[in-house]
Amino acid sequence: MSSSFVIACVGKPSAGKSSFLNAVTDATAKVGNFPFTTIEPNQGIAYYPVDCPCKKYNKSDRCKPRHGWCKDGKRFVPIKLLDVAGLVPGASEGKGLGNQFLDDLRHADVLIHVVDASGTTDSNGKETKGYDPIDDIQWLRSEVHSWIFNNLHKKWAGTVRRHLAVKATAVETLHAQLAGYGTSKDIVQRTMDKLKIKEGLGQWDDKQLENFVSGFLDERFPTIVALNKIDMPDADKGIASILRRYGNSGARGQPIKDGVRGDNIVLTSALGECFLRKMGQQKYIKYETGDDDFITKEDDPEDEYKLKSLDEKAKRRLENIRDLVLFRYGSSGVQDVIIRAVEVLGIVPVFPVKNLSNFGASADGASAAFQDCVLVRPGMTVREFAGKLHNQLIQNYLGAETVGNIQLGEDDVIVAGKNNIIKYDTSGLPAE
Structure with missing residues (x-):
């Protein structure tokens, strides 16, 4: 049982991406088993810390997570981290590892962009001195934008003709075109709503399509910047340069620049x-x-x-x-980056139990407490979560409760600290 989220770690060559990956995925002897059936060579496991209810309910001595670990009421939940091939300017045109990089992004829910603040690597990752990294964030965004825009643009006329012929909604048509980027209708709808787009697709010009892709990227690939090598000489110059441009972006009344909010820039070594x-x-x-x-x-x-x-x-x-x-x-700063990467998605930790008295994984409460913690997307309902745990829970669903034997409605949205400890009542399933 696990989260299904993937964090993609991106950056130009020599920005410190490999060191960052080593820093956040090296859990050494703390854990030996992972909740993921397959870990590819370019994948790893990072750990997201959440407050574990074992401390609140005095069950710390019996808290034994199946995956990750818990220490002093802090639960470290495993999450997939994807190492994406190094990016260079022109990747959308096939330069460097271009297509490999961009194809890897399809699997990501959020991006961590490792940026070299020290000025010792140029835009292609080659060793230099005095390089100003101020444009590194912008050109990565530009490459991903070009990748999606170009793919949409070259078949846009045919897309519009089919859209008008079948009388599909704009959201349905755009979702069909963007499905290959791992998106959902909800993301497309949010993009349309935030941009306040009223015109039908047949009235869109290139500028409108470019604006839509920009808005789509904000929703589909939220980005955390790991401003790295902060302890290197001249790093202060790079940090100041980037913070001048992006420090206030996304603040009240300020637009988001290049997909980055100022509070999503984290200084790291x-x-x-x-x-x-x-x-x-x-x-x-x-x-x-x-x-x-x-x-x-x-x-x-x-x-x-x-x-x-x-x-x-x-x-x-x-x-x-x-x-x-x-x-x-x-x-x-490295743990702060992982925290921001997960929290920018609004993730909710949920603790399914079979006993609300002892919080055990068995009905009699004799086993270890709070063995499972599952990270879910915001807005997930009690019944939807049952289906995520096991399809038989849906088939045999009778109801659900939370702490205090409070009954939960199947359409209740799960909220951290309110109803995210859940016991399901079922028929036809044997008690463990």
């Missing part, structure tokens, strides 16, 4: 996080992803964590990370 994790795994420091500091043997006079002594080279590097990243920005 992927290499710094990788080194902190490595030192933590080797017992040189005590550190957890998202922490604003680490503990060394010198910081632990009572030897609580049984840490090993550091050599001078490692000490210097750790102090640099502490000064330039952790103390300055509060964390390495």
Whole structure:
């Protein structure tokens, strides 16, 4: 049982995408099993932290997730991360790995764009000095826009003729044309509504089609920017340059620029996080992803964590990370990127149980508590979630309850903290 969401990690070559992927997918010994039947070579597992109800209901000692882990009431839920082939300007025309990159995006629900803030790589990912990354966000957006616009435009006349002949709605026709991009009718409808498009498709000119594609991209591929290499020399210049352009985008009264909201730009040091994790795994420091500091043997006079002594080279590097990243920005930023990528979709964590007294996975409540956590899209109803769990739940559905034996309507929308702990009542299904 798992979420079906996919985060795609994109960026030009040498922007730090590989380091970022290593930083967010290396869960080492914490978990050995994943809820996904197949993990392709270019896929990995990231972990999204949510508040686990085990702490609220004093079940922490019995909380044993089937997938991921729970620590001090914080649940780490696995989610797919897709490593997309490196992008260069002209990809929509087949340059670089062009089509491979763009085809990979079809499977993504949200994009993480890793941008090199240090100015040490040019637009093609080649080593340089003094490069201003201000246009890196814009040209990635431009490539994806061109990919979709060109595909629609070259068959637009035929699309309009068929649309008029069969008397389909504009949403139905556009959905049929965009189905290959992993979209839904809801996304197309939201795009039309937000753009307040009234004209029939037969009246659209190229500008109207371009505007529609831009709006569609905002809905279909929300983007989080991981502004990376923040601890490198001259990174401040790149950070300032990008924040000047995008810092207020999406704020009240301000338009979204190039598909990016200012609050979806996160400062990161992927290499710094990788080194902190490595030192933590080797017992040189005590550190957890998202922490604003680490503990060394010198910081632990009572030897609580049984840490090993550091050599001078490692000490210097750790102090640099502490000064330039952790103390300055509060964390390495990589976990914040995953959090923003999931939350921008409005995802709701749901905890299905078979016993509301002990929150167990069996009817008698004797088993571990809160074994499952499923991430679902906003607006999902109680009955729709039953179908997501198992088709037999729909066939044998009698009703549902939440904490306090409160009955839930089958059309009730699931809301975090309100009714996202659910027990289903069924007929004809044996109790476990």
